[in-house]
Amino acid sequence: xxxxxxxxxxxxxxxxxxxxxxxxxxxxxxxxxxxxxxxxxxxxxxxxxxxxxxxxxxxxxxxxxxxxxxxxxxxxxxxxxxxxxxxxxxxxxxxxxxxxxxxxxxxxxxxxxxxxxxxxxxxxxxxxxxxxxxxxxxxxxxxxxxxxxxxxxxxxxxxxxxxxxxxxxxxxxxxxxxxxxxxxxxxxxxxxxxxxxxxxxxxxxxxxxxxxxxxxxxxxxxxxxxxxxxxxxxxxxxxxxxxxx
Amino acid sequence: xxxxxxxxxxxxxxxxxxxxxxxxxxxxxxxxxxxxxxxxxxxxxxxxxxxxxxxxxxxxxxxxxxxxxxxxxxxxxxxxxxxxxxxxxxxxxxxxxxxxxxxx
Numbered sequence: 203x204x205x206x207x208x209x210x211x212x213x214x215x216x217x218x219x220x221x222x223x224x225x226x227x228x229x230x231x232x233x234x235x236x237x238x239x240x241x242x243x244x245x246x247x248x249x250x251x252x253x254x255x256x257x258x259x260x261x262x263x264x265x266x267x268x269x270x271x272x273x274x275x276x277x278x279x280x281x282x283x284x285x286x287x288x289x290x291x292x293x294x295x296x297x298x299x300x301x302x303x304x305x306x307x308x309x310x311x312x313x314x315x316x317x318x319x320x321x322x323x324x325x326x327x328x329x330x331x332x333x334x335x336x337x338x339x340x341x342x343x344x345x346x347x348x349x350x351x352x353x354x355x356x357x358x359x360x361x362x363x364x365x366x367x368x369x370x371x372x373x374x375x376x377x378x379x380x381x382x383x384x385x386x387x388x389x390x391x392x393x394x395x396x397x398x399x400x401x402x403x404x405x406x407x408x409x410x411x412x413x414x415x416x417x418x419x420x421x422x423x424x425x426x427x428x429x430x431x432x433x434x435x436x437x438x439x440x441x442x443x444x445x446x447x
Numbered sequence: 448x449x450x451x452x453x454x455x456x457x458x459x460x461x462x463x464x465x466x467x468x469x470x471x472x473x474x475x476x477x478x479x480x481x482x483x484x485x486x487x488x489x490x491x492x493x494x495x496x497x498x499x500x501x502x503x504x505x506x507x508x509x510x511x512x513x514x515x516x517x518x519x520x521x522x523x524x525x526x527x528x529x530x531x532x533x534x535x536x537x538x539x540x541x542x543x544x545x546x547x548x549x550x551x
Contacts, residue, residue: 224529224530227529227530227531228530228531228534230531231531231534231535240450241450241454242450245450245451245454248454248455248458249454249457249458252455252458252459252462253457253458253461253462254461255461255465257489257492257493258457258461260496261492261496262453262454262457264496264499264500266450266453268499268500268503268504268505269505271448271449271450271453274448274450274452274453275448277453277457278453278456278457278460280492280496281457281460281461282457282460282461282464283488283492284488284489284492284493285460285461285464285465286464286485286488286489287485287486287488287489288461288464288465288468289464289465289467289468289471289485290468290476290482290485290486291465291468292465292466292467292468292469292471293468293469293471293472293473293475293476294468294473294476295468295469296468296469296471296473297473299469306469307466309469310462310465310466310468310469311462311465313465313468313469363541363545364542364545364546365538365542366512366516366537366538366539366540366541366542366543366545367538368500368513368541369501369512369513369516369517369537369538369540369541370516370534370535370537370538370541371500372497372500372501372513372516372517372520372537373516373517373520373533373534373536373537373538374530374534375493375496375497375500376497376517376520376521376524376533377520377524377530377533377534378493379490379493379494379497380524382486382489382490382493383490387487388486388487388490391487391490391491391494392490392491392493392494393494394491394494395490395491395492395494395495395498396494396495396497396498397498398495399494399495399496399498399499400498400499400502400503400508403499403502403503403506403507403508404506404507404508405506406506407506408499408503408505408506411495411499411503412492412495412496412499415491415492415494415495415498416488416491416492416495417491418487418491419484419487419488419489419490419491419492420484420487420488422487423480423483423484423486423487423488424480424484426479426480426483429483
């Protein structure tokens with residue numbers, strides 16, 4: 203493998219496009235599920251255009267479908283809590299993007315799992331910057347195009363249960379979760395949160411069980427139960443997080 | 448609250464969080480506790496959403512065609528299938544089970 207700048211930059215661009223194609227494909231499922239959850243085509247498209255962070259978008263429609271408009275505060279809170287990891291990504295990307303506020307504002311919008319992961323997987327500063335922008339912009343275009351296609355498709359499909367779209371939503375969350383289950387601590391937290399949410403479902407308004415289950419992460423993370431001994435955060439932490447938009 | 452209010456509020460909250468990352472000094476990430484909680488928060492929320500989407504029906508817990516569909520999804524994920532394959536397979540399993548009347 204050569205480390206000539208041009209070769210690295212080309213590789214970063216190629217990786218970014220490949221990740222963008224794979225990620226954009228599942229914008230179809232987001233669009234169709236969003237419409238099945240009671241959003242109209244425009245609301246679905248606004249989520250992809252403005253929110254533009256897949257995990258939060260799926261969480262928002264997931265809570266909405268279980269509780270309707272009464273669950274809106276819980277849906278907003280779930281989407282925001284899942285967006286908290288983007289704060290960490292922004293902090294990592296900030297030195298890669300460099301100074302200049304218009305550029306930093308644009309970069310913030312394209313800061314998602316995939317753009318961060320592709321960027322941090324590169325070695326040279328130029329390839330890191332290029333990897334970030336190519337991945338972020340390509341996914342933005344692809345994700346919004348497929349969201350619209352999926353929403354239009356969902357609109358003509360009708361009864362979502364007959365097509366198994368409710369099961370597809372559950373599988374989507376599992377697929378978003380899967381690449382993150384790399385440590386014993388993560389597996390324990392994911393499983394415990396699932397049990398807490400299921401047990402609380404009959405007792406609380408829809409949406410609340412998910413928010414309370416998030417407390418498992420705060421408690422386990424605070425005391426570092428089942429975790430590795432404390433040390434500075436690994437620099438490749440976010441690079442291994444890929445798999446969600 | 449209307450659906451539009453909810454969509455816009457949630458979207459703006461997520462945009463502000465992204466911006467917050469660029470306003471925070473990067474060295475804050477060196478503190479292990481916030482970094483760890485941020486990672487685990489994502490895992491916990493997704494785990495809870497899997498459970499609620501698989502078993503929840505409003506405020507009831509039900510076992511229906513979604514359970515075998517999610518099990519198939521888990522098997523496919525362990526075989527490193529792609530996101531789209533997993534999601535479509537789960538939908539097909541649930542739809543076919545309902546069509547055959549083997550599950551609700």
